[in-house]
Amino acid sequence: MPTLLFPGLHRVLSVEPGANxxxxxxxxxxxxxxxxxGFATCNSCRVRVLSGQxxxxxxVELPMLDRPDQRLACQVQVWHDAALALDPG
Ligand code: FES
Known part of the structure; x- marks a missing residue:
């Protein structure tokens, strides 16, 4: 199961592969x-990828992003380990 780290929040989550x-x-x-x-139109769910994939x-998602390290959480399926920040940076 993929592991997500949120260093700024001191949280670690194990998630089902492919989870939104x-x-x-x-x-x-x-x-x-x-x-x-979750319709990829507001940008309020933007997260920053600190490491991982x-x-x-x-x-749909790409035009909403300012930088390559940003993602819209509503459009992401989690298949691999990653460290994330919930602020867009
Ligand atoms: S863009 Fe609105 S919830 Fe993701």
Whole structure:
């Protein structure tokens, strides 16, 4: 099972492979917003990848990102270990 580290929050989560990152964060009561409800239109769920791999962003997500280390949690499936910050940086 992939492990997600949130160093700034002192949290470590083991997640089901392929789990949606936003749903994982919400289930763990991490401080993340999702103003559009997960439809990739609000940018409020943006997270920063500190290390590890979350896979490539697709054509829906990519235009919403300012930098390559940012991702929209609502569009990410977790398949590998990663360290994340919930602020977009
Ligand atoms: S919840 Fe709005 S972009 Fe992810």
């Amino acid at each position: 990152l936003l749903e994982v964060c919400e289930a763990a009561h991490l401080p993340i917003e999702a103003a559009c409800g 979350l896979g490539p962003a697709d054509e």
